[in-house]
Amino acid sequence: MARTTTIELHKEEMKFSAGHFTIFSATHRENLHGHNFxxxxxxxxxxxxxxxxxDYGPLKQSVITRCKAWNETFFLPGRSRHLRLEKDAQGNYxxxxxxxxxxxxxxxxxxxxAANVTLEELARVFGEELVGDGAAMARDRITHLLVKCASGPGQWATWEWGQRG
Incomplete structure (x- = not known):
């Protein structure tokens, strides 16, 4: 009989501070601001x-590495239908x-x-990077992965992959 379990990871190093603005329509966006995610x-x-x-160590390290890479940065959505990005000659945006x-x-x-810089999109981008093509998940017998991203206490977005066992 197969036994399933869930390992939950929420370490001190699994956080980052970043700036952004959310785009609500073609004419309305938030002012620039930041969160401790x-x-x-x-x-x-x-x-x-x-x-x-x-061995969930590599997965945990991937999360921590992504958090460090995103720390003290400003997010811009690369797939927004309302925001156009260009790079100048110096590589600035x-x-x-x-x-x-x-x-x-x-x-x-x-x-x-992402189409926008929202908790929904941050959780998805994080999760899709962790899952990749799914080969590592299959190798490690992982059938379900859940990623939550919070911008503060009590405000989370959840992204899920796979099926519960």
Whole structure:
């Protein structure tokens, strides 16, 4: 009989501070601001005969590495239908929104493969990077992965992959 379990990861190092603005329409966006984000990951799968689900150390390290890479950066959405990004000759960014031209130094910016910079999109980008093509999940018998991203206490978005066991 197969046994399943869920490992939950929410370590002190699984956090980052970043700036952004949310785009609500072609004419309305938030002002630039920032949050202290936290990340939570839960993996569910079959427990082996040796009494463990998987060596989740590499997965935990991937989360921490991503948090460090995103720390102290400003997020811009690379797939927005309302915001157009250009790079100038020095590699810095110009963002065009509703007649506004915003300037950002390249060193300060992370362009996300996202339509908007929201908790929903941050959780998805995080989760898709962790899952990749799914081969590592299958190898480690992980059948379900859940990623939560919070912008503060009590405000989370959840992204899920796979099926519960």
């Amino acid at each position: 936290t990340v939570y990951v839960a993996l569910t799968g079959e427990v082996s005969e040796d009494g463990l689900l998987a 110009k963002a065009y929104f509703n007649g506004e031209e915003l300037h950002f130094l390249a060193r300060d910016v992370t362009v996300l493969p």
